[in-house]
Amino acid sequence: MPAYRDLLAQLRGEVDEIDVVRARDLQEEALFVDVREQDEWDEGHIPGAVHISRGFLESRIESAVPDKSRPIVVYCQSGNRSLFASKTLEELGYENVTSLAGGYTDWKRSGLPTQLPQSLGPEQRQRYSRHLLIPEVGVEGQLKLLQSRVLLIGAGGLGSPASLYLAAAGVGTIGIVDDDRVDASNLQRQIAHSTETLGDWKVDSAASALRALNPDVNVVTYKERLTSENADRIVGDGWDVILDGADNFPTRYLVNDASVWHDVPVVHGSIYRFEGQVTVFKPQVGPCYRCLFPQPPPPELAPSCAEGGVLGVLPGIVGSLQTNETIKLLLGIGEPLIGRLLLFDALETEFSEVKLRKDPACPVCGEHPTITEYIDYVEFCSGRPAHA
């Protein structure tokens, strides 16, 4: 039975080794596989390397490197574990495997570039473990979410579930625009608020709920109504996605125009009684709200939820669908609802979909825009002609 040292010596004869200088020259063509433990990786690694702890090597290498002819440089801390790992890869059929002699220690000592990974702390690994298990999210996706910024228009029916799920998902910065206070009639559906926060500003009530749920989240509150005067300041604050849960047409059109001019996608949701609509307006790529509805209905033909009512769970469903679209946009995965309007009927439990197309004549996002600055949105939606 050979001892460890004998085995190591034997492997040195079987596995190709390269030194850091040659390894550096291979950086373009070869994939570097770091087989150290998580805490070692977290303290720094070779830029561009893929991390697979040696214990997971057999089970994970094939999804990380499907092409078995691709050159691979395996490294560990000092160049011993990588010998065993290289041997394993050869046994799995990888044809062009080398082990980095001297490992990461030599690499670093030679003054070659290293990268300190942004990584999740132990508590975050636990909190987001169900995300980390999904290949489409993983550590990289979770880090992306933590660095993302989402602006919510309204902390009401749609904003409540959306903000809670965004916070739970670890979206790093959540902005909330709302100038209203929590009223008893809100609590039938606005689950970010509670009986204890009755009378408080909704932005404050929601912010404390989100912070209690996830301390990773930075909540930015705007205790004001979005207006033509403040839209550039608020929308221009570097948001990745706007989640529109407004309750009135002037704000819908204002959000639309600001998002087109600031090039921020809007995840749109609206609800009435038992029915909801969800879509994604992505500037340049798809239609905008004005392509869908060039004009608002006259006020007498557009009852609000305050007048017509809404089933309390409906905003939960629609706001969650909006959150799903938002997270997909942030992660760049799946097929977002761009150019598609999803209709949900809660009474029939039926989803249907209609196609939306970019209107070349759209006054805001069309080929020859005629609206290029903020207008009086209240007047625009009042049914009176803007220029009498």
Add this chain to the structure above:
Amino acid sequence: MSTVVRIPPTLRAEVGGERQVPAAGETVRELLDDLTSRFPGLQTQLVEDDDIAPFVNVYVEGEDVRTLDGIETPVAHGSTVILLPAMAGGSTG
């Protein structure tokens, strides 16, 4: 020949609360004429200046008729027709 037209919740009061109603016609115009003659309350909600009102969308088989032939878009028997006015609701309501 009749087609079933989906009525959005904001317009259901005009059609006796029905979720969908049959309508006769071979084009969107004929369908709307038939609907508005039987449910006059729909006239101002759907039609403006002899055309589809700009705050309403009409979809035939999931396609916005504005991208087809507008109010003259033909409607084949058995097509799904959806009327969709804008809804604002979402937040404080």
